[in-house]
Amino acid sequence: MKKSIEGDYQVRIKxxxxxxxxxxxxxxxxxxxxxxxxxxxxxxxxxxxxxxxIISGDAKEFLHVHPVEQVGSTWRGGPQVTFMANFPRPGLYKIWGQFQRKGGTITESFTVRVTDNS
Ligand SMILES: [Cu+2]
Structure with missing residues (x-):
């Protein structure tokens, strides 16, 4: 689990x-x-x-995913939000998460290494 502090928030990625x-x-x-x-x-x-x-280190792969669950305008959620992704190739990727609270945007990024099947 990685943790980082973005403005007034602590954001972790699992x-x-x-x-x-x-x-x-x-x-x-x-x-x-x-x-x-x-x-x-x-x-x-x-x-x-x-x-x-999600963008690969060589910028050739670009993924944009939303949480599995669809939400209505009255939805209030957290502290966990889960996305499902499928990385097309091994390598380094940068992952950005964007969320909203009290009208403000919370953005945080992490780097992950994706391995091949072997
Ligand atoms: Cu989106």
């Missing part, structure tokens, strides 16, 4: 110990405020509980 190319994998973001209190009132952005953009 991934499998080993992320393998060409296999569905869960990417879970966990959000807490600056004091570490879990956030339960995330708001939808453009009809989704969050947005996740």
């Amino acid at each position: 991934l499998a110990e080993k992320v393998t190319a060409n296999r569905d994998t869960d990417i879970t973001f966990e959000l807490a405020d600056a004091k570490g209190t879990p956030v339960h009132d995330l708001e939808p952005i453009m009809g989704a509980g969050g947005h996740c953009v």
